[in-house]
Amino acid sequence: MKREDINNNSIVMGKYDVIVIGAGHAGCEAGLASARMGMKTLLLATDLGTVAMMPCNPSIGGTGKGHLVKEIDALGGEMGINIDKTFIQSKTLNTAKGVAVHSTRAQADKNKYHLEMKKTIERQANLFLKQAEVIDLIYDHDAGINAGKDENKKEKNKKIAGVVTKTRSCYFAKAVIICTGTFLGGKIFIGEASYSSGPSGMSPAIELSKNLVNEGIELRRFKTGTPARVLGSTLHYDLMQEQNGDERVTPFSFLNEGKSLIDKQEKCWLTYTNKNTHKIVLDNIEKSAMYSGNIVGVGPRYCPSIEDKVARFKDRERHQLFVEPEGLDTEEMYIQGMSTSLPEDIQEKFYRSIEGLENAEIVRPAYAIEYDCINPLQLKPSLEIKNIENLFSAGQFNGSSGYEEAASQGLLAGINAVLKLRGEEPLILGRDQAYIGVLIDDLVTKGTNEPYRIMTSRAEYRLLLRQSNADARLTHISYNIGLATENRYKKAEIKNANINNEVERLRKVRLKREAINNLLNKKNLQNIGDNIPSLYELIKRPEIHYSDITKIDKNSPELSYTEKLEVEARIKYSGYIEKQMTQVAKMNKLENKKIRKNIDYNSIKGLRLEARQKLMDIEPMTLGQASRISGVSPSDINVLLVYLEKEKRLNKNVES
Known part of the structure; x- marks a missing residue:
């Protein structure tokens, strides 16, 4: 609505620099970034129980996603710090592959994750958390001016001025960030039943969609889903495969490197579907909301329902699923890999057909949920909506899926809202700088016809974008815009200097032939002759690791575990890194x-x-x-x- 259309029945509640609509993972990062950069910020949630809520998988990280969390942390965000406080199991994935695709994943205590993030927000200076549902935006319709095709003809542009809540309260702001997640126009499907709802039975946000469309914003329907939760005491764990966390925990936050974060990790479990499971699903597939035609939204291709898996891969005799605890103070177990929109009675039958789940009691049924989101081609690379000045958006509203993708966008939207209000250039990360840059560039340049998920294969320069060098890539950028603290910046600088100094030292050091040959003999490798290689050259061999060198080189410095990993990565992949840097230089000619x-x-x-x-x-x-x-x-x-x-x-x- 126009500012001048606000009537006498409306209540003016206050003025802010930035208002964030929604307090999910995107909204939390947006609000914290804005407040930490000095802006008076209002964070609005339909229910305070939704702050950093995990309505689906109670985990953070995973393949590609772990890189995002490391980058969020390097930029001064909160997700990495929060999961380090609240995880109950941690594991680094893809360790059998190259270092570029190593990704950390942590199982969270979902309620503790929510409470810790809420506490952080409540204690943050300049940030005000309130419970309210936004139903409309307030605009100054004659504030901005854009040049048309004819320079002599100017057309007026809308500029955001604030928000209106369901109680007719008006909050004014210079910038607004939409982070509505799956609440906007949310509709849940279980078999033939469907009803308006946000995730986990929360109230949806209905009215805002209509008003966004009225202002010329193109919306579309996407869909996602979640598996059932079952009572842990009804499971037979002896029939499933135990899945333990890593002995050495890799923290997500750079600030926690070298710290002991947890004494005991919780167990997860692995089991499989079978032919009987598949028969039950196929015999009842027409009862699924996905296959009955009731759902019109497009779902995520990379996270299919069990109906999709069984129907599309009929030659597969089984599909794996993980049984994961939702927290330390609950018996609820999450059944990863088994999302569905089949009716509850069919859910009970096929879950109980699985080994270890024969007596499983479902405490929360699986469901599919449809929601409204924007066509991201309407966004600038700064995540500002093109035809409405100072209106930004982030997260699932932008067509992505996943907590990590949402938090990444929320952080950048919060940063760029502040930079816009300061009159400074936006922070646009290149595809060679960060997975966050790949994510946002893909959305705003290529668009998406399904919920977008980050993957390592989407990053053409992924060898440059390792988890272990996120702080070296990004912390100085965040520090320069006033988000990363001086303590974080200095710590990152010291770490990078330690790595650089050690790489250079290794180029120069040559040990005695005897010491090197003793190492090679232990690995059944051919001895060296008269030409003694430097330690740098030795580490370039596939069979030799930096940890081997420290055993024979008495002058090796004391480095942290992550510093050692990065030293080895820079040496082993130096040739490939140089090739990618050459490719980046060519592309930057176009980017410039x-x-x-x-x-x-x-x-x-x-x-x-x-x-x-x-x-x-x-x-x-x-x-x-x-x-x-x-x-x-x-x-x-x-x-x-x-x-x-x-x-x-x-x-x-x-x-x-």
């Missing part, structure tokens, strides 16, 4: 070529029709971003490059 706003792409001769349409819709900020738009070919980029060079020369001539 800025594209001005309001170019009339229809006037550029040589551009194909599809390219013109895509370029006008997405409005790329750089030539590099334009090159990643689906439907824009290399020949289109060449045409655009020539156009920009001509425009540059013309501008120089005019100035001279």
Whole structure:
């Protein structure tokens, strides 16, 4: 609504610099970042029980996702710190593969995770947490001005001014961030039953969707789901495979490196579906909301329901599932890999067909949930909505899935809202700088037709984006914008210096032939001759690790475990890293070529029709971003490059 349309029945409650709508993982990071950067910030939740709620899997991290959490931490976010306080089991995945894809995953005590994050928010200076449902946004319709295709014709642009709640209370702000998760237009499906609801039976947010559409924002329906929760005391653990955590815990937060975080880890369990399970599902598949046609939203391809798994992979005799505790003070167990929208009686039958779950008592049935989200092509790389000034969005509202993806966007949206209010350039992370950069660039440049999930395969420069170097890549950036603390920055600088110094030292050190050959003999490797390699050259061998070198080199410095990992990674993959750096340098030539706003792409001769349409819709900020738009070919980029060079020369001539 327009500011001038606020009537006498409305209650003006206060003024803020930034308002965040929703207090899930995106909203928490957005609110904390804004407040820590000095802005008076209001964080609104429909229910305070939803703060950092884990309605699905009670875990943080995993393949690709662990990288995001490390980056959130390096940038001064809270997710890594919070999971380090509240995890009950930790494991690093993909350790048999290269270091670039090592990813940490931690099982959380979900209620403790929520309470610790809520406590952090309540104690944060400049941050005010309130329970309220936002039903409308307030705009100044004549505040911003955008140039149209004709420079002589200016068209007015909306600018955000605040929010209206269900109780008709008005809160004014200079910037607003939408982080509604799966609450916006939420609808739950269990068999033929369906009803309006947010996740975990929470109240949905219904009215805001209609008002966003009325303001020209394109919404779509996506879908996700969650498995049943069963009572742990009714399970037969002796029939399942025990899954333990790592002996050495890898903390998510850089600030916790070297600390002992937990005395005892909880067990998880592995079991499998079977032919009987699959028969029960297939015999009743028409009762699933997914297959009856009741659900119109698009679901995540990389997290399929058990109906999808059984129907699509009929040759598979079994599918694995993990039984994971939801916390230390509850008997509820999460059945990972078994989301469904089948009726409750069918759920009970197929869960009980699984070894170890024969007597399982379901305490919360599985369900699918549909919700409203934005087409992310309407966003700038800063996560600001294009046609509404100072309105940002993050998380599942942007078409992504997952707590980590949400938190990453929330952090960047919070940072960029503050930078916009300061009159500074936005923080846009490159694809070579962070997985967060890959995530956001994919959303705003390529769009998505399903809930987007980060994966290591999406990052073309993943060897540069290791978990172990997240602080070296990002902490200085966060410190320079006023988010990362000086203590964190200095600690990161010391760590990076330790690693750099050790790599350089290893280049120069050569031990006696006898010491090296003793090491090689223990590994059944061929001895060296007269040409004695440096320790750096030795570590480049696949069979030799930095830990081997420290046993024979008495002058090895005292390094932390993570510093040792990074020293080895930089040496072993140095050749590949150099190749990727060369690729990055080439791409940066395109990234450094800025594209001005309001170019009339229809006037550029040589551009194909599809390219013109895509370029006008997405409005790329750089030539590099334009090159990643689906439907824009290399020949289109060449045409655009020539156009920009001509425009540059013309501008120089005019100035001279």
